[in-house]
Amino acid sequence: MSKKHTRAPVCYWGALILIIAAFLCSVFWRSKTWSVGRIQVSCVGFALAMAVMAGLGYWMHRRIYLELTDRISSCVDDLIAGKEPQINREEERISSKLAAKLEALAEITRHTVEESNGKKAEVQQIISDISHQLKTPIANILMYSDTIRDCELPREEQVKFLEILHQQVRKLEFLVQALIKMSRLESSLIVLKKSEGDLYHTLARAVAAVTLSAQEKNLTIKAECREGIRLWYDPKWTEEAVFNVLDNAVKYTPEGGTITLLVRQWQIYTKISIRDTGIGIDPEHRNDIFKRFYRENKVHEVKGIGVGLYLTRKIISLQGGYVSVRSKPGEGAEFSLFLPNDQR
Numbered sequence: 001m002s003k004k005h006t007r008a009p010v011c012y013w014g015a016l017i018l019i020i021a022a023f024l025c026s027v028f029w030r031s032k033t034w035s036v037g038r039i040q041v042s043c044v045g046f047a048l049a050m051a052v053m054a055g056l057g058y059w060m061h062r063r064i065y066l067e068l069t070d071r072i073s074s075c076v077d078d079l080i081a082g083k084e085p086q087i088n089r090e091e092e093r094i095s096s097k098l099a100a101k102l103e104a105l106a107e108i109t110r111h112t113v114e115e116s117n118g119k120k121a122e123v124q125q126i127i128s129d130i131s132h133q134l135k136t137p138i139a140n141i142l143m144y145s146d147t148i149r150d151c152e153l154p155r156e157e158q159v160k161f162l163e164i165l166h167q168q169v170r171k172l173e174f175l176v177q178a179l180i181k182m183s184r185l186e187s188s189l190i191v192l193k194k195s196e197g198d199l200y201h202t203l204a205r206a207v208a209a210v211t212l213s214a215q216e217k218n219l220t221i222k223a224e225c226r227e228g229i230r231l232w233y234d235p236k237w238t239e240e241a242v243f244n245v246l247d248n249a250v251k252y253t254p255e256g257g258t259i260t261l262l263v264r265q266w267q268i269y270t271k272i273s274i275r276d277t278g279i280g281i282d283p284e285h286r287n288d289i290f291k292r293f294y295r296e297n298k299v300h301e302v303k304g305i306g307v308g309l310y311l312t313r314k315i316i317s318l319q320g321g322y323v324s325v326r327s328k329p330g331e332g333a334e335f336s337l338f339l340p341n342d343q344r
Contacts, residue, residue: 075103137172141165178307181240182292182314192234192318194343199263199270200227202235206242207261210250217255221246225263231270232343233319241315244308245274245335253278253332269321270341275334281327289325312337 144161147153153161203225214221249259257277264271281289288294290313293306312335313323320340327333 134172134175137168137175140168141172144168178311182307182311192237192315194232194234194319196230196232196343197235198227199229199231199233199238199272199339200225202233202239203242203261203263203272206239206246209243210246213247214250214259217250217253217257219250219253219256220258221261222258223261225261229263229265229270231265231339231341233339234315237315238319238339241312241337242272242274244312245337248308249274249276249278249333252276257332265341268341269338272337272339273334274337275332277332280329280331281325281333282329286325286327290323 144165148158148161148165203223207221207223211221246259246261253259253276259277260273260275262273262275264273290309291306292310294310309323316323316337316339321338323338324336325333326336
């Protein structure tokens, strides 16, 4: 409400009080000389004046009320239509204040709707990605199982097809487990439980998990991590993050290569560096490798579905850290996982 409208009722009631006071004083001082009839006429006149003043007051208040409701309705109509309400923020009106509150509420509502639509689109994309990934192994399983059922095959062929079926089922199992981990992390169904602990044992378990596959390719794993490096982290999921990087290093490093794990504790972060002598990463794909289900064309023959590095970055970032990569094609790659030392 403007200052003008704020002062109008005050002036109105002030004038009314002054008129009453003047009338009472007049009656008091002249009551000795006035007749009863004149006093009665004066009272009737005063009553009429009061009625006029009351009607004027009602009209003024109704005018202010209608103006207020019209302005609020106009603001609400603008918000419903997706327009920005016309607000004069320099005016000290009740309508302006209410319109500003409505605008703030509308902004919160728009943000909530946009966030909801974004999550809906993300869920739809995840479903599409999962369907695409499941399509191939399921099709292979159906094809080979139908062949075994409908065709009379020699024992040797049956064993061969059964082995292929077994491989496809294992691939499907691996894919489903990876998708479950990914969906749980993205939907916050899994809450990382950080506690103070020694990083050495976590890394030892991650290295042990890839030792057998590394030996099959005659790869050398060098690990340098002293005991006693303590920081706040989730041991289980950090082991998963480190394993994913080591597993990729084993997959994409030729036979006889070397994988080096090096740990350095700095003032704020602890750096876990994993370097290999593998095929390397093309510069234009260094950001793409962290995307869900992304795989370079040159590695499609290698077992994998493209969620390992995505999960690694997700796990490390949820703990307040980050992941970086350096690589040259044909000269290997170095992934650095940074975890904060203190509790965040």
